[in-house]
Amino acid sequence: MGSQEVSTVDWQGKHVTVAGLGVSGIPAARALHERGALVTVVNDGDDERARAQAAELEALGITVRLGDGATLPPSTELVVTAPGWQPDKPLFLAAAEAGVPVWGDVELAWRLRGDNGKKAAPWLAVTGTNGKTTTVRMLASILEAAGLRTAAVGNIGVSLLDAVLGDTEYDVLAVELSSYQLHWAPSLRAHSAAVLNLAPDHLDWHGSMEAYAADKGRVYEGNTVACVYNVADPATEDLVREADVEEGCRAIGFTLGAPGPSQLGVVDGILVDRAFVANRQKQAQELAEVTDVDPPAPHNIANALAAAALARAFGVEPAAVRDGLRAFRPDAHRIEHVADIGEVAYVDDSKATNTHATEASLAAYDSIVWIAGGLAKGATFDELVIGAAKRLRGVVLMGADRALIHEALTRHAPEVPVVDLDRTDTGAMSEAVARAAELARPGDTVLLAPACASMDMFTNYNKRGEAFADAVRARADESA
Template sequence: MDAELMTAWKGLRVCVAGAGLSGRAAARVLAARGADVTLVDARDDEALRAEAALPGVTTRLGDGDTLPPETDLVVTSPGWRPTAPLLETAAKAGLEVIGEVELAWRLRGPDAPPWLAVTGTDGKTTVVRMLAQMLEAAGHRTIAVGNVGTPIVEVVAGADGAGPEPYDVLAVELSSFQLHWSSSIRPLAATVLNVAPDHIDWHGSLEEYAAAKGKIFGPGTLAVVNADDEWSVRLGERAERSVGFTLGMPSPGRLGVVEDLLVDRAFTADPVREAAELAELSDVRPFAPHNVANALAAGALARAYGVPPEAVGEGLRRFRPDPHRIEHIATVGDVDYVNDSKATNPHAAAASLAAFRSIVWIAGGLLKGADVDELVLSCAERLRGVVLMGAERGRIAEALARHAPDVPVVDVADTDTGAMDRVVTEAARLARPGDTVLLAPVGASFDMFAGYPARGEAFAASVRRLPG
């Protein structure tokens, strides 16, 4: 870490709002740089007290509303809404409020690795993991960070000298929450994969949600635009430089698909006359149209960093998808059972439903203010039947009654630990040989489960208990 950057934080009185993973990481790094840090959270339990006991940090649990006196700066965890009392107090006092991502950017030294950044409603984690594999295949030392699980601030601190060997480049996943609290980040290249209604309850409107996503295109950043997504195109128009990707035939300046190949006509010496072959469609796993788009986005970011075409293809072949993303669990009685518990909004569910021909759909959960009519209308012809569960299953049932009245619907009102067994049993009863029973819930999982992984694991366990 540059000496000037070290002294810049010394004695600064910082309130870190939120004692979760990113909040604790921010508090640790700031304290190590001599800041006077107070970590606050409304929660207070034995496990959190143990996790939040950090050297050089004052911890205040059980009170997340009161701003510590004489605070100079607030660093908020991404989940905290701007309407939180502590953040409103800070804003009224004229204090700057930033997030852990913005803090990480400001902590970067002169030799810090560049960022290749990814946001979007769906596909973020898949793309950053594909990208990391491509970068590694080209011989670069990298890591997937941010919303993917590893706090950026810890990696930046290590990359600037506190860790062993520095990274060459970072593959950074950014959520709309993280971007809302960022103001000066300037990735080398960045993409908005797609924008569809999600987290409207947090941002207030689709426009505000999209505006947060668009902040990823900082001054000088190469914008990688999804030419097949209206919002991605609109946000990319504000960038100084851009390239595109499409599932169709690419024009000069874009990556796309030609027959069974992924090709690049943006980063060749002569994009008008030359195209570079990156990979075959069969290299994309799991194969689905939206995942081909993910592969093209990752390839564009890798190429922006100078990764050769053959390393893009090798990275795709090395990539292994995370669980709960179009994950085949079993085939029972010639019926496939697929877990896409990560499909927590209509846009993700639509992509999942489009990948299969005849579906028994398992759906329900917390819709976060999203409308499901267009989704149901788009997939009605593919539905053999539907099994509904969760708190807002009634809204999906109403949409089905309007747009797919002939599709059999089973409503499972149970919320106990055996509810998923009943859901899967009903889905198996509706399915016929050749069908796919697909868990693509549309909603968040917290009405019934600890998170979407717990929901997916419950589904997989129930499938494995089916006869045969």
């Protein structure tokens, strides 16, 4: 199915099982029910919140089965799943045995776009281990600066179903896609797409690095204009080579160095385009300055180049790239400068929940007191420590798996002083900031970049970042 074609399905009387209540399951159940499908929602949980959600759906005439997400309901012709449900769940094994297809919320949104009589907006899709949300929001800002009706949707928190079925008629959508979502989206065909980077993550879900990469690579399937890859990460270019794309679709690289033909890159502090110009062998188009990107850390410049490449693939003029990047402000807890105290900068990158993100964060500063630790999710830290050792003034460790980082520091940076906090109470972050301040010298950066998930001590990475920011501001008030 080509990128601009719209799939039509006769939903009347079709038996559809929706797996999982929540952000994607409830809109999916409603949309299918409205189209005449006979919907049964199954959910593992049976708590108070789930019962309240079930009551709302049952009032519409939707069947809900709580506490049993493992059994395939009789007569099921299609399963629509929340993206986080693992492929080896009994429900999906039963579906496979019965020959029943399984779609994710993204696949359903793709199939339903244009279903309400609106124009089906093309999708500019972004995936990768790190940087997806920032890149998609940058892209949306650029598209808006070009005067296009757009929205940042998908894994970013705005339901794709709401976007494609809502009242607004978009010119183009900036779509963030996780590996989970791509796994369950077999017919998705984007206008153009980018894989920002690939590093081990969610391997417990995918089963192997090869399976994880293959699911990421699905974003390139059927692209019509551009497959955007990271020159510094050859695995992303390999995925482009393996993809089955529309005739005429081009491979477009982005690099922090000077770009070759069909690439975007950086020359003398300028973001330049040698891909979408009349003579890419000899010409380069200035797009923006490095200082137009907030913050101008190397990995964030890479995000900006990927966003610019997708926008240029859609025909956006250079001035809109510059204006969109200038207007963009990053989300909280992503290399967020909190305060300067005594010539020491305090930076919150609580979103750095894996080693790949933390490596990029550490590379942005010259002299660092690093606050790290939490749930390692099976990660190892030797390569991260080896790469960062020369930048480390000191390290403060906290969280359940801090010993893994401590062991890597002992092996590869034994001269770096380490503070090991053996506490998980709510005051632990305040002590971490205090101990980091003791290690820091004027010109240093105290950087929260945990390289781990947060759930051992905090509800999520947002709460962890807020605890850090609160502790820093309390110190700033004391020193004022």
